[in-house]
Amino acid sequence: MRRVTWFNLCAIVLGIAFLYLPIVILVIYSFNASRLVAVWGGWSTQWYAQLAGDTAIVGAALMSLRVAFVSASLATLLGTLAALALVRFGRFRGRLLFASMIYAPLVMPEVITGLSMLLLFVAISVDRGFWTVVIAHTTMAMCFVAVVVQARLADFDMSLEEAAMDLGAPPLRTFLTVTLPLILPAIVAAWMLAFALSLDDLVIASFTTGPGATTLPIRIYSEIRLGVKPEINAVCTIFIAVVGIAVLVASLLTKLTGARGTSARIEP
Amino acid sequence: MKRAKSDRSWRSLVIAAPYLWLLLFFLVPFLIVLKISFAQSAIALPPYTPVFDFSAGWRGIENFFENLSVGSYRLLGSDPLYLLSYVKSLEIAAFSTLMLLAVGYPIAYGIARAPRRLQAVLVVLVVLPFWTSFLIRIYAWMNILQRDGPLNQLLMTLHIVRQPPVWLASDTAIYIGIVYSYLPFMVLPLYAVLEKLDQSLIEAAADLGCPRWKTFWLVTLPLSSPGLLAGVLLCFIPIVGEFVIPDLLGGSRTPMIGQTIWMEFFGNKDWPAASAVAVVLVCLLVTPIVIFQHQAMRKAERD
Numbered sequence: 001m002r003r004v005t006w007f008n009l010c011a012i013v014l015g016i017a018f019l020y021l022p023i024v025i026l027v028i029y030s031f032n033a034s035r036l037v038a039v040w041g042g043w044s045t046q047w048y049a050q051l052a053g054d055t056a057i058v059g060a061a062l063m064s065l066r067v068a069f070v071s072a073s074l075a076t077l078l079g080t081l082a083a084l085a086l087v088r089f090g091r092f093r094g095r096l097l098f099a100s101m102i103y104a105p106l107v108m109p110e111v112i113t114g115l116s117m118l119l120l121f122v123a124i125s126v127d128r129g130f131w132t133v134v135i136a137h138t139t140m141a142m143c144f145v146a147v148v149v150q151a152r153l154a155d156f157d158m159s160l161e162e163a164a165m166d167l168g169a170p171p172l173r174t175f176l177t178v179t180l181p182l183i184l185p186a187i188v189a190a191w192m193l194a195f196a197l198s199l200d201d202l203v204i205a206s207f208t209t210g211p212g213a214t215t216l217p218i219r220i221y222s223e224i225r226l227g228v229k230p231e232i233n234a235v236c237t238i239f240i241a242v243v244g245i246a247v248l249v250a251s252l253l254t255k256l257t258g259a260r261g262t263s264a265r266i267e268p
Numbered sequence: 269m270k271r272a273k274s275d276r277s278w279r280s281l282v283i284a285a286p287y288l289w290l291l292l293f294f295l296v297p298f299l300i301v302l303k304i305s306f307a308q309s310a311i312a313l314p315p316y317t318p319v320f321d322f323s324a325g326w327r328g329i330e331n332f333f334e335n336l337s338v339g340s341y342r343l344l345g346s347d348p349l350y351l352l353s354y355v356k357s358l359e360i361a362a363f364s365t366l367m368l369l370a371v372g373y374p375i376a377y378g379i380a381r382a383p384r385r386l387q388a389v390l391v392v393l394v395v396l397p398f399w400t401s402f403l404i405r406i407y408a409w410m411n412i413l414q415r416d417g418p419l420n421q422l423l424m425t426l427h428i429v430r431q432p433p434v435w436l437a438s439d440t441a442i443y444i445g446i447v448y449s450y451l452p453f454m455v456l457p458l459y460a461v462l463e464k465l466d467q468s469l470i471e472a473a474a475d476l477g478c479p480r481w482k483t484f485w486l487v488t489l490p491l492s493s494p495g496l497l498a499g500v501l502l503c504f505i506p507i508v509g510e511f512v513i514p515d516l517l518g519g520s521r522t523p524m525i526g527q528t529i530w531m532e533f534f535g536n537k538d539w540p541a542a543s544a545v546a547v548v549l550v551c552l553l554v555t556p557i558v559i560f561q562h563q564a565m566r567k568a569e570r571d
Contacts (some may be wrong), residue, residue: 005381007374007378007379008374008377008378008382009378010376010378011375011377011378011472012375012378012379012382012390014395015371015374015378015389015451015455016394016450017376017392018371018448019393019394019397019448020397020411020452022405022408022411022412022448023397023400023404023405023408023410025412025418026407026408026411029411031474034360037417044500071315072343075485078286078289079286079287081282081283081285081286082287082290083553083559084282084287084459085282085283085286085287089279089282089283092283094287098286098287098290101290101291101294101295102290102543104294105294107501107505107506107553107557108509108550109505109506109508109509109510109526109549110506110509110511110526110555111509111511111526111529111530111546112301112509112546112549113527113547113549115301115533115542116297116298116300116546117297117300117545118293119297119301119304119539119543120293120296120300121298123300133292136293138289139290139293140292142289144288146286152460167399171278172278174313196399199401199402200401200402202402202403202512203511203526204511205534217401217403220403220404220407221403224407224410224516224529225515227410227517228407228411230405233411236401236407236408238403239400239404240400240404241301243399243400244396244400245400246399247396247399
């Protein structure tokens with residue numbers, strides 16, 4: 001029997017309040033008619049209207065979405081392959097180095113990742129821009145993808161694959177018709193994570209970007225270094241709304257597919 | 269026979285693609301950082317010497333090694349700015365990790381003791397802010413901590429303070445920002461172990477007359493140590509290298525090491541110094557990971 005004590009309840013309520021209150025305040029202030037934070041000038045959507053005309057911000061947002069889409073897709077492909085190699089191939093030459101290169105970027109400070117990427121691009125004299133940011137984000141995100149997909153592969157029922165092979169399906173076909181559909185939820189989740197990581201990143205993008213490839217975080221950062229601005233409150237609110245809806249849709253989707261997955265599995 | 273062969277070529281393709289990518293875009297860049305940390309700063313493009321000159325053949329490589337210098341590392345030792353910066357980063361990371369434990373443990377414990385149905389919802393609620401941009405969450409605190417922001421307005425209306433205190437550009441603001449941003453990374457690993465904790469052990473301790481705090485200290489806490497260690501590492505290591513939080517919320521008196529690298533690189537354009545700072549930081553951060561790995565391996569041997 002689980003008892004909910006006062007202490008536990010307080011910890012949860014205070015914790016959730018601490019996590020959400022700042023975001024709620026930000027959203028409320030984005031509708032403040034007054035430019036000053038101290039003054040509540042009534043509800044207004046003027047900052048949103050101003051935003052629509054701000055081509056620099058809109059352009060940066062589109063750039064961010066493009067970078068995130070391409071790098072998330074590449075990272076999902078490479079990360080899934082890496083997870084397969086780690087889980088399925090047992091010992092191979094250089095496995096330790098491979099595993100270290102997968103785990104190290106997870107905790108590597110972004111400043112160092114960004115710096116080292118930039119120095120590489122300078123060393124091979126590549127012009128920095130869209131593709132250098134994509135490569136940097138792919139490298140960082142693929143490691144997160146590998147970890148997520150690996151977890152799913154680790155508790156995968158191997159007898160399903162063996163059955164397909166025994167019935168004469170070649171490895172590629174087995175993979176496409178048996179393995180892939182079963183690990184697909186993890187791959188989708190990993191893609192979303194990679195997308196969010198790319199969209200979120202300021203430091204690595206700052207190092208690896210070039211002219212004409214300003215992402216939204218870089219743009220926001222350069223605006224807010226000088227202080228709080230109501231237009232930026234509006235940008236952030238839109239961002240939060242989009243992310244909130246995406247996560248909601250995703251969790252509903254996983255609930256649907258997850259329910260199907262568990263019903264197919266035999267309960268122990 | 270033919271099938272085994274095609275099997276093997278598939279295998280090598282699956283390994284090769286991510287392997288080569290990581291070698292080229294993770295390992296090689298780091299080796300370049302290492303190389304440049306031994307170079308000398310120069311007013312040129314790129315702003316350091318020596319550069320590998322392959323066209324000069326063997327002579328070029330020899331020339332390169334002759335010109336290697338430990339100047340950047342000597343600079344690190346001689347200028348107290350760097351040492352102070354490292355100390356400050358480690359200090360902030362250590363204290364904020366302790367704070368994260370103090371804040372995160374009760375939350376993780378509370379969620380793990382909540383009714384099953386509610387647990388999944390609560391975990392989603394804890395993770396959800398992580399999906400919104402890191403930058404936005406820090407910016408939200410810039411709003412709140414401003415001189416005439418909501419926090420000071422609240423404190424003034426409640427007559428807790430007379431003069432609005434200055435929150436921004438201080439270490440307090442850095443701590444608030446870090447605890448806020450890293451909380452999910454502390455709560456999740458702790459929740460993962462606490463949720464699996466065998467409730468009957470706690471009941472047994474209670475039946476034998478053990479007071480609650482003692483049960484916590486002797487049973488719950490030791491059993492949750494794997495999650496605790498994971499949470500501490502997941503927070504401590506990235507916090508040491510943190511850039512955005514101290515840059516936006518902190519003052520400019522003593523920069524954290526992430527800021528120092530950023531300034532050396534973008535401000536002073538001293539690439540060798542920035543690289544040397546980065547190399548020393550990686551060495552500092554690798555040590556706890558190696559210790560952790562070593563202990564995990566010892567534990568695996570014991571089990």
